[in-house]
Amino acid sequence: MKKILKYLGITLLSLVGLLVLLIVILKVIPDDQYKSWITSAVTSATGRDLQIETLELDFSSPLRVATDNVRFANPEWAQDSDMVAVDHLEVELALWPLFSGQAEVRGILQTANIESRSSADGVSNWDFGLEPSEEEEPAEEVDEEGGGLPIRPVIRELRIDGVTLQLVNDADNISKEATLTQLLIETPDQETTLTLDASAHDTVLQLAGSLGNIDLALDQAATDLDLKGQVAENTFSINGQWGPVMPTANLDLLLDLKVPSTSAVAALAGYEIGDFGVMEMSARTRIVDGVVSVDDIITTLDGEQTSSSIRGNISDVVLLGGVNIAVEMDTESLERVIGLLNIELPVPLPPEVKLSALIEGDKEGLNINDIDVQVRDEGTEIKLTAEVRDILKSRQVSGDVQASLDSLSRLSKYANMELPALGALELAGHVQSNEDRYQLQGLDAQLDADNLNPVSYT
Numbered sequence: 001m002k003k004i005l006k007y008l009g010i011t012l013l014s015l016v017g018l019l020v021l022l023i024v025i026l027k028v029i030p031d032d033q034y035k036s037w038i039t040s041a042v043t044s045a046t047g048r049d050l051q052i053e054t055l056e057l058d059f060s061s062p063l064r065v066a067t068d069n070v071r072f073a074n075p076e077w078a079q080d081s082d083m084v085a086v087d088h089l090e091v092e093l094a095l096w097p098l099f100s101g102q103a104e105v106r107g108i109l110q111t112a113n114i115e116s117r118s119s120a121d122g123v124s125n126w127d128f129g130l131e132p133s134e135e136e137e138p139a140e141e142v143d144e145e146g147g148g149l150p151i152r153p154v155i156r157e158l159r160i161d162g163v164t165l166q167l168v169n170d171a172d173n174i175s176k177e178a179t180l181t182q183l184l185i186e187t188p189d190q191e192t193t194l195t196l197d198a199s200a201h202d203t204v205l206q207l208a209g210s211l212g213n214i215d216l217a218l219d220q221a222a223t224d225l226d227l228k229g230q231v232a233e234n235t236f237s238i239n240g241q242w243g244p245v246m247p248t249a250n251l252d253l254l255l256d257l258k259v260p261s262t263s264a265v266a267a268l269a270g271y272e273i274g275d276f277g278v279m280e281m282s283a284r285t286r287i288v289d290g291v292v293s294v295d296d297i298i299t300t301l302d303g304e305q306t307s308s309s310i311r312g313n314i315s316d317v318v319l320l321g322g323v324n325i326a327v328e329m330d331t332e333s334l335e336r337v338i339g340l341l342n343i344e345l346p347v348p349l350p351p352e353v354k355l356s357a358l359i360e361g362d363k364e365g366l367n368i369n370d371i372d373v374q375v376r377d378e379g380t381e382i383k384l385t386a387e388v389r390d391i392l393k394s395r396q397v398s399g400d401v402q403a404s405l406d407s408l409s410r411l412s413k414y415a416n417m418e419l420p421a422l423g424a425l426e427l428a429g430h431v432q433s434n435e436d437r438y439q440l441q442g443l444d445a446q447l448d449a450d451n452l453n454p455v456s457y458t
Contacts, residue, residue, distance in 0.1 A: 031055050042072075046128045048083070049073040061095040062106070078117050078125050087111035094156075103153045109160045117168040152218050155192065158185040176201065190215065194227070206230045209238075217243025225253065234259045240284075248290040257281040262301070276333065277303020292317040297325065306331040312359070320363040330354045348413055352376040366392050371399065379406040386431065397433035401440075402426075408447070424448045 035055040042050040053069035072084040087110055094104040117125045160183040167176045178200035185194050192214050196207040212223030222241040229236055240253035259279040281299040285292070294317055299310040308329040315322025334353045354374045361367050368388040375382040386399020405411065409421040429443040 031057055048075070048128070062092040062104075063095055064090070064092045066090040074115065074117070074125050075123075077119055077123070078115075080115060080117075082113070083115050083117075083125050085113045097154075098151065101151055103151050104156050105153060106157045107155075107159070108157075109163065111162040113164050113166070115166045115168065117166075118170060120171045122171065152215055154215065155185050155187055157187075158183070160184075185211075187214070196229075203232050204230070212242070217245050220244040220246065222250070222252075225251075233261070249287050250289070251285070251287045253286075254284050255282065262303075276306045277301055293322075305333045316362075320366070323359055323361055323366060325359040326356070327359065328356045350375045350377040350380070350382075363392060365390055377410065380404070380410045384431075395433065397431060397438065399431045400429070401431055402428045422447060 032055075034057055035052050038055070039050045039052060042048070049071075050073070051069075051071040052067055054067065056064070056066040058064040067089045068087065070084070070086040070089060071082050074080055074083040088108070089110075090106075090108040092106040097104045115125065119125075160180055162182075163180040165178045165180075167178075168174070179198060181197040181199065183194075183196050183198075185192060187193075190213045192211040194207065194209060194211055196205065198205045207227055207229035209227035210225065211227075212225050214223070216223040222243045225238065225240055225242050227238045229238075234257065236255065236257040238253055238255050240251065242249075242251035242253065244250055257280070259281075262276040262279055279299070279301045283297045284295045286295065287293075294314045297310060297312050297314075299308075301308045306329070308327075308331070310325060310327050312325030313322065314320070314325070330353075332352050334349050334351070352375070354376075356370070356372045357368050358370045359366070359368055368391055371384070371386040371388070373382075373384040373386075375384075380403075382401065382403045384399055384401045386397060389396040389398075403426070405425045407421045407423065408419050408425050412419045424447070426446040426448075427443070428445075430441045432439050432441055
């Protein structure tokens, strides 16, 4: 036993000695030499020029790398000279915690501009023309029993200030910009906190809260998550639990979103949206052993002219399984809604529509059941009860329709022709689809005119 301990001690001392010797050798090499090696290697691999004004390396604990004024060139066809420009980048890695299985990292990125440009020919400036490897490496086997990561990352501090991303499409002459004003992730003890302040297309995004104990999530356990944020005038919150993440992700989160006015999402949607009322949404998202489900979906829209609700569950989002969603809508602004969706219809729409339906099934057989539609216009009322079977494939429609008009002329604007007034009209029939055609069967029409005897047609 004494000999074993002796040999272990000698081995440990030898490893420490080699580590110290390596650090001494690395410190002897000037920083400018490292800078030359890095820039030459990147330029040789990508064919693009990489410039670094200053580079500082500290091989003690923590290991520290700091650079200033880094510039990575665009391809020659791009208008701007730099694809990536960074004013300051600093990274620290604590060495001694590695022996206990933790990688404690600190990082700072200040004032950066990143450009993603597509040429008129569809070539991206991020395409370096590197040849793919002929031999594909075999996929690593996943340990289904888990066990966490051998080394757990711990972000003691990650600070990103003033990063701008530009998306440019030369073919369509489109340019978009997003700015990350600040991202701060800190783990002073066991809890990791997050602060995010960003903007895109003049829309501000703010997010702050706790990510919980990330070490727990990596170590086969669950941890709490509590985030609150704002997008433009819209507020949202995400809270619940996440983890473990190995070998498959697991989480159970509740999302709440409140939109004070549908016009507030105009910037997010990319076009003008009128004020239809206050919209609130909540849903519980779960991932259990890789299966993604959305439960307790509640979406409501409450306005003076339009109200609607969506309630239900989807047991498997990826495979579209276990769909059970009830939809209700009552609107006096249907034509305005259709117009916002850029849908052109050959005839005008009635001003008042009320509908309800139940979407059930999965991707092998998704159906719309219990369809109930009521259409109202001046002197006109139409009712439709129907179902649509297999909406993803054959779309088999079956339903009954009833119409009541105080005058035939009420249909003139929908028929794009002038119809005589005559008298009150009652219609009833059955709608049935046959391949791509729709048939009105068993039509029963009754016309009651002042100057005519009542007429009935079946």
